[in-house]
Amino acid sequence: MSKVAIIGSGSWGTALALSLARRGDHTLALWSHSAPVGTYLPDFPIPPQITPVSDMASAMRGAAIVISAVPSQHVRATYESMAPFLKPAQIIVSATKGIEDQSFLRMTQVIEQVCGGRAAALSGPSFAQEVATGTPTAITVAFQENEIANRLQDELSAPGLRIYTNDDVIGVELGGALKNVIAIAAGIAAGLGLGHNSVAAIITRGVAEITRLAVACGGRPHTLAGLSGLGDLVLTCTGPLSRNRSVGIELGRGHKLPAILAQLHGKVAEGVRTTSAALGLARAHSVEMPITEQMAAILEHGKSPQDAIRELMARPGREE
Numbered sequence: 001m002s003k004v005a006i007i008g009s010g011s012w013g014t015a016l017a018l019s020l021a022r023r024g025d026h027t028l029a030l031w032s033h034s035a036p037v038g039t040y041l042p043d044f045p046i047p048p049q050i051t052p053v054s055d056m057a058s059a060m061r062g063a064a065i066v067i068s069a070v071p072s073q074h075v076r077a078t079y080e081s082m083a084p085f086l087k088p089a090q091i092i093v094s095a096t097k098g099i100e101d102q103s104f105l106r107m108t109q110v111i112e113q114v115c116g117g118r119a120a121a122l123s124g125p126s127f128a129q130e131v132a133t134g135t136p137t138a139i140t141v142a143f144q145e146n147e148i149a150n151r152l153q154d155e156l157s158a159p160g161l162r163i164y165t166n167d168d169v170i171g172v173e174l175g176g177a178l179k180n181v182i183a184i185a186a187g188i189a190a191g192l193g194l195g196h197n198s199v200a201a202i203i204t205r206g207v208a209e210i211t212r213l214a215v216a217c218g219g220r221p222h223t224l225a226g227l228s229g230l231g232d233l234v235l236t237c238t239g240p241l242s243r244n245r246s247v248g249i250e251l252g253r254g255h256k257l258p259a260i261l262a263q264l265h266g267k268v269a270e271g272v273r274t275t276s277a278a279l280g281l282a283r284a285h286s287v288e289m290p291i292t293e294q295m296a297a298i299l300e301h302g303k304s305p306q307d308a309i310r311e312l313m314a315r316p317g318r319e320e
Helices: 011-021 056-060 072-085 107-115 128-133 146-156 169-191 196-216 221-225 227-238 243-252 257-262 270-284 290-301 305-313
Strands: 002-007 026-031 050-053 063-068 091-094 120-123 137-142 161-166
Touching: 002 011, 002 056, 002 146, 011 026, 011 050, 011 128, 026 056, 056 063, 056 072, 063 072, 063 146, 072 107, 072 270, 091 107, 091 146, 107 120, 107 169, 120 146, 120 169, 120 227, 137 146, 137 169, 137 227, 146 161, 161 169, 169 196, 169 221, 169 227, 169 243, 169 270, 169 290, 169 305, 196 221, 196 227, 196 270, 196 290, 221 227, 227 243, 243 257, 243 270, 270 290, 290 305
Parallel strands: 002 026, 002 063, 026 050, 063 091, 091 120, 137 161
Antiparallel strands: 120 137
């Protein structure tokens, strides 16, 4: 029996803890910064295998694997507080989907910059509520060394949670982060009542957009056709549990962003923050991302969603 520390007791961190608890062979520490454990998934009792903790030293002590599931804007500060308690043998896994503001770093890059060493990435099509219930789900864990990736696959797989391995950390992370931006666009199309054709076009061109940037950053195109790319994108663009899609729907209906975010009651729609960082990363690599550009104009400058969609449709014709 090994100990797994899950840092972050939001919906995703709690769902991962509940999933791992079903294995019955791990001890689990679920660290919360402020809100009581269970706040974000109130319908799911916390089983005895999970120990809620608010002290970072207690959470980290004796853990073989450390999984972080905090919002992207808190990753750097969280790892700065974790660093004194990390041991060389501990394996760090990032389960956060985002890009850091200003630096445009992926989450594993932030972790590695703060703590040294390397971190794995856990991503894929996975609504927290469904993982919490044990609904069959397949996701990917990415690490450059196959031995570590295989160990994580063995340690984190659980009843209802199937894990695949990948050594393309860049592609896996960018697929998970950028799909949230495209999901806002898909939600806007739905909120405007544009129909299924429009959403399908956004998803398809979104894949192309995400792939261009991931490849420019060193990722592989094949990765973006997998679970952490197309799989996660389709789920987030079409599923009713998607917070990013929901934000887009409300924008399409004419509601203002601050009021929409207030209705999330503390839950995070990562795409709102990721949009500007994604655009900055794209510009640094001279990659064209027209959907992301229009989402930035809506989110940051209050551009009309109707005008944004109209401009996307009026772009010059090109080869697919």
